[in-house]
Amino acid sequence: MSKSRYERPAIVRNAVGLMNKAGRRADLSEREHLDGVPIETLCREFGSPLFVFSERRLRARIREAKEAFARRHPRAQLCWSYKTNYLDAICAIHHSEGSLAEVVSGMEYAKARRMGVPGHRIVFNGPAKSPEELARAVRERAILHADHLEEIYRLERIAEESGERPTVGIRVSVDAGIQPRWDRFGFNLESGQAMQAVRRIVRGGKLQLGGLHSHIGTFVLDPAAYGRAAAAVTAFAAEIERELGVRPTHIDLGGGYASTNTLGSEYHSGALAPPIAEYAEAICSALVAGGNGTTPLAPLLVEIGRSLIDDAGTLLSTVIATKRLGNGKRALVIDAGGNLLFTAWWYRLNVAPAKPVDAFVEETSIFGPLCMNIDCIRESVALPDMRPGERLAISPVGAYTVTQSMQFIQLRPACVLIGEDGVPEVIRRAEVLEDLTGPERVPERLRQPGCAAVASPAAPALGPEADGRLAAASTGPIEAQAAGDASRETGRRRTSDAIPSGRPAGPPPGTASSLPPLSPAVPVPGAWPAAAAPFRPGGLADPHAGRNGTARRE
Ligand SMILES: Cc1ncc(COP(=O)(O)O)c(C=O)c1O
Numbered sequence: 001m002s003k004s005r006y007e008r009p010a011i012v013r014n015a016v017g018l019m020n021k022a023g024r025r026a027d028l029s030e031r032e033h034l035d036g037v038p039i040e041t042l043c044r045e046f047g048s049p050l051f052v053f054s055e056r057r058l059r060a061r062i063r064e065a066k067e068a069f070a071r072r073h074p075r076a077q078l079c080w081s082y083k084t085n086y087l088d089a090i091c092a093i094h095h096s097e098g099s100l101a102e103v104v105s106g107m108e109y110a111k112a113r114r115m116g117v118p119g120h121r122i123v124f125n126g127p128a129k130s131p132e133e134l135a136r137a138v139r140e141r142a143i144l145h146a147d148h149l150e151e152i153y154r155l156e157r158i159a160e161e162s163g164e165r166p167t168v169g170i171r172v173s174v175d176a177g178i179q180p181r182w183d184r185f186g187f188n189l190e191s192g193q194a195m196q197a198v199r200r201i202v203r204g205g206k207l208q209l210g211g212l213h214s215h216i217g218t219f220v221l222d223p224a225a226y227g228r229a230a231a232a233v234t235a236f237a238a239e240i241e242r243e244l245g246v247r248p249t250h251i252d253l254g255g256g257y258a259s260t261n262t263l264g265s266e267y268h269s270g271a272l273a274p275p276i277a278e279y280a281e282a283i284c285s286a287l288v289a290g291g292n293g294t295t296p297l298a299p300l301l302v303e304i305g306r307s308l309i310d311d312a313g314t315l316l317s318t319v320i321a322t323k324r325l326g327n328g329k330r331a332l333v334i335d336a337g338g339n340l341l342f343t344a345w346w347y348r349l350n351v352a353p354a355k356p357v358d359a360f361v362e363e364t365s366i367f368g369p370l371c372m373n374i375d376c377i378r379e380s381v382a383l384p385d386m387r388p389g390e391r392l393a394i395s396p397v398g399a400y401t402v403t404q405s406m407q408f409i410q411l412r413p414a415c416v417l418i419g420e421d422g423v424p425e426v427i428r429r430a431e432v433l434e435d436l437t438g439p440e441r442v443p444e445r446l447r448q449p450g451c452a453a454v455a456s457p458a459a460p461a462l463g464p465e466a467d468g469r470l471a472a473a474s475t476g477p478i479e480a481q482a483a484g485d486a487s488r489e490t491g492r493r494r495t496s497d498a499i500p501s502g503r504p505a506g507p508p509p510g511t512a513s514s515l516p517p518l519s520p521a522v523p524v525p526g527a528w529p530a531a532a533a534p535f536r537p538g539g540l541a542d543p544h545a546g547r548n549g550t551a552r553r554e
Contacts, residue, residue, distance in 0.1 A: 031314075031352040031393040035418040039316055039354040039391050042416065047430055048318040048391070049336035051402055051415040055093060058312040058398075059420070062097045065308060068277040072284035075299040079123050081255050082108040084305030084399045085313070089417050089427035091115050094308075100143075102303045106133035109142070123252070123301060125171065125213065127185060134158055138166040143301075145169045145213045145252070147186055152200055152207070159206040167249065169210030170197050172236065176229040178217040185215065189236060195243075202244045211250035212237060215303065219263065220256040221272050227282035229253060234290030237298065247298070253283055254303030259310035261396050262348045276307060306399035313398025315340060316354075319390050320369065330364045332386055337368010337375040340412070341397060342404040344377050351381045354391035358384055366392075370409045402428075407436055 032039055035054050043050060062078070069076035079102040080094035086108060091101065092115060101112035104126030112122050119140025127147040129137070134151065135158050137144055146152050146168055155168050171186025172194045187194040201207045216229045230253060237248045258273040266272060287297055317336035325331050338344060351366060361382045368375040377394065386392075405412050411431035418424045442453045 029350065029352045030355065030357045031395075032354050032356075034314055034316075034393070036422045037418055037424055039393055042424060043316055043318065043391055046414050046416050046424070046426060048316055049340060049413045050316040051340075051397070051413065051428075052314045052316060052424070053087075053090065053309075053398060053415065053417045053427070054312045054314075055417055055419050058090070058093055058309060059097065061308045061312065062094060062099065065276045065280075065302070065304060066097065068275075068280040069284070069300065069302055072280050073287070073297060073300050075297065076280075076284075077299065077301050079252075079254075079301050079303045080308075081303055081305030082112065083403055084255075085309050085402055086111055087402055087415055087427055088115060090309065100301070106130060106136075109133060109137065113140075123213075123303065125303075131158070135162070138162065138164060143167075143169070143250075144210060145171045145186075146197065147171050149197065149200070152197060152204075156204060156206040165206065165208055167208045167210040168201055169213060169248065169250070169252075170194060170201070171213045171215070172233060174214050174216065174229050174232040174236075176214075176216040176225040176232070178220060178222075178225050182215070182217050186213070189232060194236065195239070198240055199244065202240075202246055209240070209244075209246050209248060211252050211298075211301065212248045213252035213301070213303075215253075215255060217256045219258045219261075219306070221258050221274065223274050223278040223282040225282075226253060226279050227286040230283045230286035231290055234287055238290070247295075250299040250301055251287065252301035252303060254301075255305045257304055257307040259306040259396065259399060261306070261310050261343075261399075262350070264346055264348050266348065273307070309398035311396040311398060313401065314393050314395040315397045315401070317392045317394060319386050319388050319392065321388055322386060325365065329380075330362050330383075332364055332366050332383070332392075333369065334366060334377070334392060335369050335410075336394065336413075337370045337377060337410075338372070339368065339370055339375075339406045339408045339410050341368075341377060341394065341401055342406075343397065343400050349377065349397065350395050351378055351383070352393045352395070353383055353386060354393055355384075360384065372409075407431065411436065 034042065034052050035056055042052060066078055069078070077100060078094075078098070079100040080091065081102045082091065083104055088111075091112070095101070095115065095117060100121045100123055101108075101115070101117045102123040102125065103109045103112055104124075106129065109122060109124060113119070119137065119142045122137075122140075123143045123145065124133075124137045125145050125147070129147075129151060131154050134144070134154055138155065138158050139162070144155070144166065146155065152168065155166055158164075159166055172189050173181075173183050173186045174189045175181060187197045198209060201209050212233050214229050214233050216225055220226070230251070233251050233253070237251065241247050257276065257279055260273050263272075283300070283302075287300065291297055315336055317334045319332050319334055321333040323331045323333065341349065343349070361384050363380045364383045364386075365379055366377040366381060368377055402415060411433070414426055414430040415428040416424045417427045437453060440453065442451060447453075
């Protein structure tokens with residue numbers, strides 16, 4: 001019989017869940033299912049980490065916002081901010097609910113067009129539109145908001161060349177009482193810059209005046225600030241009409257509407273975000289009050305992002321290891337980190353174990369998989385005992401995570417959408433190495449014997465400078481093997497035993513029927529902890545071993 005190992009006791013204060021003057025912290029929770037699908041099943045089927053989106057929640061949020069504005073304004077229109085999350089399937093849901101596309105770059109513009117959105121249903125913002133992008137937007141009748149005078153001059157040149165008279169709105173920076181004031185985008189109202197820009201558009205003779213757009217800040221928790229912005233923009237529209245005899249085509253407010261996320265500085269989780277109806281009320285009552293009562297209200301565009309998608313997204317992750325830090329605090333290493341959760345810098349994301357929370361929980365630091373000291377998702381979160389292979393659900397992560405995720409140290413994971421019928425489907429496959437190396441090229445003089453980094457078989461032509469050497473070199477045995485690996489990976493099919501089945505043939509209305517076929521995620525072995533036994537340097541006890549050295553639970 002082997003001798004029992006000595007495990008040094010760690011004494012920690014159990015201060016979790018106690019009351020203080022701000023009440024009890026509400027971030028101690030458990031989550032075993034997402035929209036009825038077991039988290040364990042999702043991770044086994046589609047891999048870990050895994051972004052999971054709820055179509056049910058997303059559609060409910062869109063409808064709530066649409067109704068909040070429609071009740072108060074006869075011509076209100078939601079515009080989905082692509083940068084918040086431009087997964088095709090997510091955008092398709094927004095468009096199926098009637099939203100326009102709001103884009104801030106030529107890439108996003110092209111993505112919207114690829115989704116089948118016509119130019120006249122695209123709002124084109126952003127500070128760095130190229131002449132070519134502007135020309136395309138003019139040709140396709142997009143709703144343009146100029147950010148600076150250079151853009152207005154460029155549009156005048158495009159007008160001269162094309163013989164068209166493009167409609168051009170401007171972005172206006174107004175003082176809505178938000179600190180720090182956002183001033184770098186658009187034209188300042190109070191200094192008169194905005195009026196100068198409008199005069200140039202109207203009197204320059206080459207353009208026509210479009211709308212007035214104002215975006216006052218981010219995660220703005222005070223709906224009254226939108227009321228002040230709406231009042232300032234309406235007063236400006238009236239001034240334009242008085243001086244120049246033209247009326248702006250629309251008023252556009254957003255983004256900045258807060259989601260149910262929790263800022264790092266807040267005590268209670270997600271408690272501060274006002275309902276969208278409060279923003280709608282503040283905006284629409286200011287627009288009505290600012291009108292003269294005889295002319296109809298200008299059409300209202302509402303650019304909106306995080307508040308619609310944030311709590312529809314969850315990141316599932318797996319515990320890789322547990323540790324004790326030098327001060328005795330418990331820490332977890334998990335397979336998702338700052339590479340996927342840029343937003344962890346300013347939000348206190350909720351981290352819930354995908355298993356019942358029993359009586360004892362302990363403050364735990366959560367570190368991601370990057371070999372970077374800063375890769376910390378939460379400094380301290382109350383969690384029960386967690387073991388390698390167990391799952392965590394991190395939320396809300398629907399906004400600005402997938403679009404800002406990095407191919408840094410780790411490849412990016414799959415994204416799954418759980419449909420309204422509870423069926424999960426891959427909407428972006430997990431990346432494979434070729435996604436990273438595809439665009440790369442190693443000059444011949446740098447290639448070592450056996451170097452596989454030549455050119456991906458799937459890589460597009462490099463352009464006019466590409467020569468025959470490259471094409472010839474890209475068909476070696478290693479590429480063939482890589483192609484074989486990729487096809488094995490993409491050949492994996494869903495085993496839907498634990499997942500509700502019964503999806504009728506063909507995509508349901510509103511899903512991305514135009515998506516190219518998706519390859520499922522890279523498989524993750526079902527018995528993850530057993531397949532990859534934790535590293536145990538000699539002399540240290542396995543923290544998951546029982547007193548007699550056997551695993552406590554597997
Ligand atoms: C021009 C514009 N519109 C809309 C949005 C969406 O903002 P939010 O996600 O805060 O609703 C953004 C985001 O920064 C933006 O830059």
